[in-house]
Amino acid sequence: MTRFFAWSALLFGSLYFLLPLVGMTEFSLKMRRGEYSFDAYRRVFEDPRFWETFSYSLTLAVATIVVGVFLVAPTAYWVRLKLPQARPFVEFVTLLPLVIPAIVLVFGYIRLYNTSSWLPMTGSAFGTDILLTMGYTTLALPYMYRSVDTGLRTIDVATLTEAAQSLGAGWITILGRIILPNVMVAVLSGAFLTLAIVMGEFTMAALLNRPAFGPFMQLLGANRAYEPPALAVIAFAITWGCMGLMQLVTRFSKHERAKA
Amino acid sequence: MSFLTISHLEKAFGSNLVVKDFKLEVEKGEFISLLGPSGCGKTTVLRMMAGFERPTSGRIRIDGQEVTGLKANARNIGMMFQAYALFPNLTVADNVGFGLKVKGVARTEREARVAEMLDLISLSDMAGRFPFQLSGGQQQRVALARALAPSPRVLLLDEPLSALDAKVRVSLRNEIREIQQRLGITTIFVTHDQEEAMSISDRIVVMNAGIADQVGSPFEIYNRPTTRFVANFVGTLNTFSVKVEDSNLGKVRLAGQALTLPGGFASSGPEMAIALRPEALRLGREPGYETVVMGRIEDVHFMGSIIRLRARVAGESVVMDTFNRADQPPPKPGTEVEISLSGKDAIILRG
Numbered sequence: 157m158t159r160f161f162a163w164s165a166l167l168f169g170s171l172y173f174l175l176p177l178v179g180m181t182e183f184s185l186k187m188r189r190g191e192y193s194f195d196a197y198r199r200v201f202e203d204p205r206f207w208e209t210f211s212y213s214l215t216l217a218v219a220t221i222v223v224g225v226f227l228v229a230p231t232a233y234w235v236r237l238k239l240p241q242a243r244p245f246v247e248f249v250t251l252l253p254l255v256i257p258a259i260v261l262v263f264g265y266i267r268l269y270n271t272s273s274w275l276p277m278t279g280s281a282f283g284t285d286i287l288l289t290m291g292y293t294t295l296a297l298p299y300m301y302r303s304v305d306t307g308l309r310t311i312d313v314a315t316l317t318e319a320a321q322s323l324g325a326g327w328i329t330i331l332g333r334i335i336l337p338n339v340m341v342a343v344l345s346g347a348f349l350t351l352a353i354v355m356g357e358f359t360m361a362a363l364l365n366r367p368a369f370g371p372f373m374q375l376l377g378a379n380r381a382y383e384p385p386a387l388a389v390i391a392f393a394i395t396w397g398c399m400g401l402m403q404l405v406t407r408f409s410k411h412e413r414a415k416a
Numbered sequence: 417m418s419f420l421t422i423s424h425l426e427k428a429f430g431s432n433l434v435v436k437d438f439k440l441e442v443e444k445g446e447f448i449s450l451l452g453p454s455g456c457g458k459t460t461v462l463r464m465m466a467g468f469e470r471p472t473s474g475r476i477r478i479d480g481q482e483v484t485g486l487k488a489n490a491r492n493i494g495m496m497f498q499a500y501a502l503f504p505n506l507t508v509a510d511n512v513g514f515g516l517k518v519k520g521v522a523r524t525e526r527e528a529r530v531a532e533m534l535d536l537i538s539l540s541d542m543a544g545r546f547p548f549q550l551s552g553g554q555q556q557r558v559a560l561a562r563a564l565a566p567s568p569r570v571l572l573l574d575e576p577l578s579a580l581d582a583k584v585r586v587s588l589r590n591e592i593r594e595i596q597q598r599l600g601i602t603t604i605f606v607t608h609d610q611e612e613a614m615s616i617s618d619r620i621v622v623m624n625a626g627i628a629d630q631v632g633s634p635f636e637i638y639n640r641p642t643t644r645f646v647a648n649f650v651g652t653l654n655t656f657s658v659k660v661e662d663s664n665l666g667k668v669r670l671a672g673q674a675l676t677l678p679g680g681f682a683s684s685g686p687e688m689a690i691a692l693r694p695e696a697l698r699l700g701r702e703p704g705y706e707t708v709v710m711g712r713i714e715d716v717h718f719m720g721s722i723i724r725l726r727a728r729v730a731g732e733s734v735v736m737d738t739f740n741r742a743d744q745p746p747p748k749p750g751t752e753v754e755i756s757l758s759g760k761d762a763i764i765l766r767g
Contacts, residue, residue, distance in 0.1 A: 315501040318468055319559075321488040322495035323515035323566060333514075337505040 307342025425474035494563030
C-alpha cells in the first residue's frame with residue numbers, strides 16, 4: 157500500500173513538471189499548420205538578434221563567473237581559515253541579493269553611477285557592461301558562496317594551508333594550486349548556476365538598456381506566438397546541458413572519486 | 417653556538433600563558449622529542465618553530481639565522497602533520513615534488529629528486545597514485561618524503577604516528593629514525609607517547625604546563641628524573657615512604673629493612689619518599705640485591721615476554737615486572753613472596 161502511494165506521488169510529480177514542458181514543446185513544433193516542424197526553431201536561429209543577444213549574455217556570464225570566483229573563493233577561504241567568527245556575518249551579506257530585488261539594485265546603480273555622478277559608468281557601453289557584470293555577480297553571490305563554502309568544508313583547509321606554507325608556498329600558490337583545484341567541482345557547480353541566472357536575467361539588462369538574452373526573450377514573447385516556446389525549449393536544453401556537464405566534470409576529476 | 421637555539425620563548429593566548437620561558441639548544445643532526453600530556457604546550461612550541469604561531473616573546477635561531485619574525489614559507493623547514501595533510505588533488509610524485517616546484521627547481525632535477533625520495537620511503541611504484549588510494553602508513557611516508565624533498569634545515573614532526581594503528585606506528589617510527597640518521601637532519605618530534613619518545617630520540621624534553629621540566633637522554637629521563645612530574649609521567653613508579661636514619665650516609669629504613677640511597681641524596685627530615693621502577697623490584701631472593709621485603713601478590717598480568725605483577729609491600733600497592741620463563745609459571749594472586757630491592761635503584765622524589 158505504501159508502495160502504491162509512493163509510486164502515485166512520483167507519477168503525479170512527474171506529470172506536474174513534465175506536462176507543461178511537453179505541451180510547450182508540442183506547441184513550439186506546430187508552426188506549420190497540420191504537421192510538426194522545426195520552423196519556429198529555424199526562425200529563432202535565423203534571427204541575428206538571437207545570436208547577438210545570446211553571445212552577449214554568454215560573454216557577460218563568463219565575466220561574471222570569473223569575477224565571482226575571484227571574489228568568492230579567496231573570501232570563503234579566508235573566512236574559513238582566519239575569521240571563522242565572521243562566518244554568520246559573511247553568510248548574511250551573501251544572502252542579501254535574495255532579499256533585495258534586482259530592480260532596487262539596478263535603480264541604485266543608475267542613481268550612483270549615472271552620467272552626472274562622480275563615476276559615470278552608464279556613460280559608455282563598456283562601462284555599463286562592467287556595471288551589469290557586477291550586478292550579476294551580486295545576484296549570483298548566494299549560490300556561488302554557498303557552493304564554494306560547501307566545497308571547502310570537505311577538505312582540511314587549515315592543515316593543507318600549513319603543509320603548503322611549510323613547503324615554501326605563498327598565498328597565491330596555495331589558493332591556485334591547492335585550494336581551488338580541490339574545490340573545483342564546487343566552483344563549477346557555482347559557475348553553472350551563475351550561467352543559468354545570467355542567461356535568464358531580465359530586469360538589470362533591460363533597465364540598463366543592454367542587448368542581453370533576457371530582454372530578447374521578453375521581446376519575442378510579447379510579439380510572436382510560436383517562437384517563444386521554441387526559445388524556452390532551447391533555454392531548457394542549455395540549462396540541462398550545463399547540469400550534465402557538471403556531472404561529467406565530477407566523474408572525470410580523479411581525486412574527487414574518493415569523496416563520493 | 418648550537419644549530420637550533422630557542423631562548424626565552426613564551427606564548428600567550430589571551431591571558432592564558434601556554435608556553436613559559438622555554439629554552440632549548442639543539443645540535444645539528446640531533447633527534448629531539450618534546451614529550452608531555454595534551455595541553456602542555458609542546459605543539460605550540462613546534463608551531464612557533466614552523467612559523468604558524470607568533471611567539472609573544474623570545475627568539476628562535478636556526479643555523480645562525482634569526483627566524484622569529486620570518487614567515488612560515490620563508491623558513492625552509494619540513495613538517496609532518498598528524499592528519500597527513502597530503503594534497504588530495506596531486507599524485508604521490510607531485511606531492512613530493514611540490515616544495516621543489518615552489519622553489520623553482522628545474523624539471524629534470526626535480527624528477528630525479530622525487531625519484532630519490534620515493535626510493536627512500538620504498539614507494540617508487542606508487543608515484544602515479546592519488547593519496548586516497550594509499551593506506552594511512554603509506555600516506556604518512558609520502559608526507560615524510562614531501563617534507564624532506566626540498567632539503568629542509570629542520571624537520572618538524574607533529575604527532576605523525578598518532579593516527580596510525582599500533583603495528584604501523586612502530587615500523588614507521590623506526591623508519592623515520594633510520595632515515596633521519598641516514599640524512600643527518602635535525603629533527604624535532606612532538607608526542608604524548610613516552611615509549612615512542614624514548615625509543616627514537618637522542619634527547620627528550622619533558623614538558624609540563626608550558627615549562628620544560630627536564631631535558632636529557634632517554635636513559636637520564638627514565639632513571640634520573642629531576643622532578644616529581646617527570647618521574648610520574650615517564651614510566652611507572654612505585655613510591656615508598658621511608659624513615660631516615662642517617663642523612664649523611666644515605667641510610668634509610670623501608671618496612672624495617674635497611675637501604676642505602678646513592679650518595680648524599682637522603683633528606684634531613686625524619687621521613688622521605690623514594691620511588692622504584694617496576695623492573696628494580698625482583699621476585700624472590702636475588703644475589704647482589706641489598707635487602708629483601710615480604711609482599712602479597714594481588715594481581716598478575718601476563719603480557720608475553722613480560723609479566724607485570726601487582727603486590728602489596730609495606731602497605732603500598734606496587735607494580736613489578738619480571739621476564740617470562742617457560743619453566744617458571746608466575747605466582748598466583750594471594751601468595752606471599754619475597755621481593756629483592758636495592759637502595760641504589762631508588763629515585764629520590766623532590767618538588
